[in-house]
Amino acid sequence: MRSNKKKIISILIPSFLLFFYVAFAGVKMANASTPDHAESNHDTTSHHDVSNLAEQNTHVEQTEEKIDAGKLIMEHIADAYDWHIATIGHTHLSIPLPVILKDVKGFHIFLSSKFEHGHATIHGYKLEHGKIVALNSDGSINEHAEFMDFSITKNVASMFIAVAFLLWIMFSVAGHYKRNNNKAPKGLHNAIETLIIFIRDEVAKPSIGHKYEKFMPFLLTLFFFIFINNLFGLVPFFPGGANVTGNIAVTLVLAMFTFIITTINGNKSYWGHIFAPPGVPKALWILLIPIEIIGMFNKPIVLMIRLFANITAGHIILLGFFSLIFIFGAANQYLGLGVSVLSVAFTTFMSFLELLVAFLQAYVFTLLSSLYFGSAIEEHHHNDSH
């Protein structure tokens, strides 16, 4: 059964890529009109980017449309109200996502396709440069309108898919444990167990100490959540491609959880170190206490920024290499072709690096969280420690 599944997957993936290639090439050749911009759908490993280069470049030269790499990259790493999959000719192939707005009149729930890419106004709201804005009755933008935006954006949707995947994996592994109790693990079960034991023995135990078990569920959830979302971010097409862990809101929430758990579990000695630093003359407390308080908040902020910056930087680098193809291609078709070889080589290399980073950042976030938990529950003997 297992080998059959593998076979099917090994056939499915190339055929999927081939389908994309054929769809792209066919439409491009039939349609000589202008593609509005060369959103390359950021495929790092498949071939169609390179192969379609010549045609795309021809279009670019015909229309002399400028490729704005910065805008393209920022559009990609920012959140969006629809899930853009591909642009074929004039047609944007994208999945509309639900928009949920709350204002004084109540909730407005509708699909983002109703905005018609900024052309339509609905319930007094309009899509302006990818952002939802409220309009006055005369049609001008109301800067002071108060509404809350709970839309299922691209990042939220991608996170849901990643979470569903995560739950599916973990429940199947847990089921495996229930069925084959005390037997040797194998396959996926074994891979997950290796990671779980790694988190337990290399992260939780050394940094927290003998009370580590209490924090294990959070640390494991944190690690696998970040890891899975990082990996989904590296998949260039649907259902990946969103920049979930490279979004500051996501890392902010993760860091908040770490901060709250640290604060709840802080013992007498933890608070003592902040508000009554032991072994320090009282005169210096006025200096030290603010520093300690800043340090308390500094820790989760560092966590938040590290993950956000690392993942976003990775996405920017990968997209930058691809944009190079089109920037050079706009100057000269053959130069673009030449650069594409280098670009693909570099992007492949960077993708491997990003795989490492995906694991590393999940590990670092978990490790630092567990170190903070460890410092919160550590029992200090003041005479020894100072």
Added chain:
Amino acid sequence: MELIKPGLGLLFWMTVTFSIVLWLLSKYAWKPILKSIREREDSINNALNAADDARKQMDALKSDNEKLLAEARKERDRLLKEASEMKDSIIAQAKKSADDEARRLIANANDAIEKAKLNAMNELKSQVAVLSVDMAEKILRKKMDDRNQQEAFVNENLKSITLN
């Protein structure tokens, strides 16, 4: 800048999702998984300990066996020694009793020979006496006709008797 401004919607959905995931995974995944891993580790440790104990027992058994074997060997040696001693003593005894018997038989034989010899001597003596008397009688009958001769004869006999 847009990039570092957390969106309210994403914050909300992220908090909700992460809380639910944390709860679901803690309850239905991490708890059974960690429990199974710990149980398996315990069972592996127990198995290793049991194997260790078994090995120790085997060693103890082996040394016991060796002790028994050594004792048995010692016992055998002792029995052999005893047996050989017994054999020697039996042989010696047998020899001694045989010697004694032989000596006794020889002594008996000697006694019997002595007795027979004495008897024979006595027989001979009495025979000789009878013969002598007979002879003397015959001689006497023949010689006693003559007086002189008688005297001569008696004197001669007397002489010889005295000498005897």
